[in-house]
């Protein structure tokens with residue numbers, strides 16, 4: 311399972327699941343430069359390799375793969391260009407140009423080096439998971455991509471390596487992100503579509519929060535929804551809390 315380190319219980323839940331279901335578990339830690347669209351985000355990304363190694367020793371996967379950027383990329387190497395069926399044209403794809411090209415490139419490299427039977431990804435990064443599933447179905451059809459549930463902190467905030475960068479004030483405000491999603495879940499199908507969305511957005515009105523997007527999308531195609539539909543849908547949001555950009559999502563009940 312690929313990670314960018316600064317490990318937390320969300321990552322560890324994936325490792326444990328893999329250990330329970332497979333003979334051999336390989337964890338990678340690699341802060342992938344090509345998926346960052348802001349230089350400052352890349353340089354500020356938390357790197358806690360010693361602590362990560364100690365944490366991993368407690369759960370004990372078979373292999374920790376920690377390559378350097380020089381090992382993974384040649385100078386001026388081009389990113390993998392594959393058609394992602396529009397899955398990369400919304401949400402993170404729209405606001406973080408080139409992000410998914412970087413993700414797909416590095417994950418394809420891991421898959422081709424390691425050739426796993428199964429690869430474990432968190433639902434926390436819902437769009438990433440949809441894109442990896444699609445990429446794997448085309449390029450590694452034998453491989454199983456295993457989606458794993460979102461692990462949250464006691465107050466509901468989805469665990470993320472970026473949470474380490476929140477100051478105390480912003481950490482307390484960031485609870486509103488999951489609150490907005492739970493609010494939408496509760497109101498889903500109960501009130502008109504636009505009102506449910508507006509109420510959820512209202513939960514985010516705090517001067518420290520800048521909402522980037524809150525979209526309800528089809529869980530398979532990621533097509534943005536403008537009214538209730540009978541297909542499985544998921545609400546995805548991205549917001550800046552202070553200086554830190556966070557994402558979260560929730561599967562919505564069928565209506």
Ligand code: AMP
Pocket residue numbers: 312313314315320321323324430431432433434435458459460461462468469470471
């Ligand atoms: P990252 O290190 O952020 O690239 O994440 C590595 C893997 O862990 C990805 O598949 C993420 O979706 C997953 N992950 C990150 N945070 C969580 C969480 N809170 N719950 C479950 N999985 C997570």
